[in-house]
Amino acid sequence: MPARHIFAAAVVLLSSNASWAIEPPWGKAQNLGEKRLLEKTTLCTDGKGHYFALSPNKDGPDHLFYGDGRTFVQVPVEKYMSNTFLEPRFVDANSNPNFRGADMRVYSKVIVEKEKGDCAVRCGERTIPFTFVESEKAGELLLAAAFEANPQKFVPYALLRDSKGIYYLVERGFHPEDQKRFRVSIGPKGNLKLQEMVNLVSDSEGQIFSTKKGDLRLVVDQQKPSMWIQNKKRLELRVVPVSDNLPLIYNELGPYTGVRLGTPCDDQ
Template sequence: MRARGWSAAVLAVVCWSGIAVAEPKPEPIDIKPFKDKLTVLKDASGAFYVVTFDHGGVPYIFYGTAKLLYEQPLEGSRSRNGTAWSVSIWAPRLPFPFQGTVEYAKDGTFRTTCTSKLEQGLTVVTGEKATEILDKGKFMTTAVTRRPLLLARDDRGIYYYVDVLSKQYGGNGHRVFIGKKGAMKQIPISDVATDSGGDVFSTKTGDLRLVRNLDQDVRAKVTTTWIKGEKRTELITLDPYMNQPLIYRDLGVYKLHGTICGRE
């Protein structure tokens, strides 16, 4: 093993975190500073979008109902061409690159795109309805409070999945799910050990453990093992990023709400 700044030893910091973490909730966003720059839109399904790209050059996209709208996670490209603009939004149920878009064209029309075959125009909402949404609607931070950490499966099609709270919501708060697609069950764990060699997720008695080992010499090499009593099962480690549609659509762990293209 190559030395990494320590000739005699490798310093490993192990963090143990309690699993009983209260699930965070989206928080209100005060839109008053840029309320006059917001445009209210509606799609054919009756969902509402509240958008702007004029607040200090920073886009804001909200999506939801007339009473409750969530800030959209902006990911990927954003561009402007005169008054026209386009903003990419994280949409994990879509194929790679896992993005939808909201666009404003030079002719003054809006549209949203979820795939190359699914585009729809957005209607501008004006008058009392727009005023009602901006005055009485609740504008919240993103409803997606968790992010994937680990994904693996065995040769019987049983999946092993770990998520954590996103940084915006405090991080940590590990959860472990095991099962077939659409029938995942959360496994109660009491301890998480994380160090330079990987992670260990274990139950209170230690009878069940999910272990992820990181090869410090070959950074791309990750091995995952499920341990039940004395039985060890080597798992196939999967890339969470490239398997976002599987995680957010097929596994059934999340009831994804508050995001565009969430029904695709």
Template sequence: MVIALGLVLAPQAALAIDPPWGQEQKLRDRMVLESTKVCADGKGHYTVLVPRTPEHDGAMYYGDGKMFTQVPALDYLSETEGGFFEPRFFNPKSNENFRGVDYRVVSFLKLSDDFKTCTLSCGEKSLPQQPVAAEQAKELLRKSSFQASPVKFQPYALLRDDKGTYYLVERGMGADNKSFRIFTGQRGQVKQQKMLNVVTDSQGEIFSTQGGDLRLVVDREEPSFWVVKSKRQKLRAVPVGENLPFIYNELGVYTGARLGTPCDDV
């Protein structure tokens, strides 16, 4: 089973967080900062790689040198490489199912073994970066603020009718996994609908407007459908994991949006 990672911007501002090294009061915190690498693109953007160590699980951040946003990274973060979910940039040459992850929608920050060169890969695009000297990097990070990722939802279900109207269901992540958002419309023109989640069980979900004139029924086994008053329109399920680049680049929900990754400014 391939893990279909997906992220959606939250409507509220991201929360401020502490960096992994905190106030550097403990030796292990200082060791985390010492192991952290920073790469710059020469245009005022920086990517921070905190490798996995016995002292820390690892992390990635992206920002302008004053504010850094946490990048949801893959579990494996070494001293020279960090991967992160980036559905807007597709690499057909990557493995579509490596340990359950579709690497075609994963981008990377990679440093040479001697830390003298750095490259940001966004899909098939390879962008040279400049490693920031260790002391300069530490000074930069100590003066910066940090915030959580702005993405709080992920694509949950994608449906369409025989006229090309799409129905995207997003589900909240983590503690917000009982929250849903619904978008409908033609490709490139989808709009959010004000709908309530009235049923969630093992067989699917039912969403409805306040007055019940509109309903979206997402079924696990039977065909899903869209209801306008009493008229039903059968819907075809479109696999989310196989259509992430389409969802993020063409559907219209994320047009012009920033996902808080190093590929935002590519």
């Protein structure tokens, strides 16, 4: 199954530099409601130029943003788990492998306990201490900062492999408006290469990808065995469940090496 992502509602605007700018929940703090929301927003820093902001959301999980103090990106948070986000690069082996259908071992979180004075980021099994930024200074910094949508472009959709250990990774667009976009990478572990293939078919039964000449095709089937077709030669592929292999995909296969996921663990 494709990885799940829950987005908090936000106003999205296309900026002049071709990145997706968003308006934070408190807007420009021009009315009483916006000012109160900004006052209730928590800002924490590790003292090394990294910040996260947590803002209340009456319609769901709190809004979470991460950045360097000048620019923040929106962090996708899980609907039923407070301050929690998917982070497959860091694994917590002691977490619940099946909490409401989610493998909590590949989730990390921000920790905000004002009563105890605790502010931190947990990435897998490692907890990084942060400190609270004083309210007035936090408000000034947040109003001066730019806010953008999460930088991720693609997420794993399907993973296949042959009997020689060659992997076939299919990804789809990360943002809702890009979910009809796919890309294919093929190769051995640690050296998958992006292929110039077009998506010919995408429906409830699977996808078919092909080179422009049609001599190479990848068939991802929901019911029958998936296939790699080279001219008339057919190679049956084994399905490797994405949800059970996220650490492998993000840490070992290669396409995500060095890619920022727009989470507070990017710099840890």
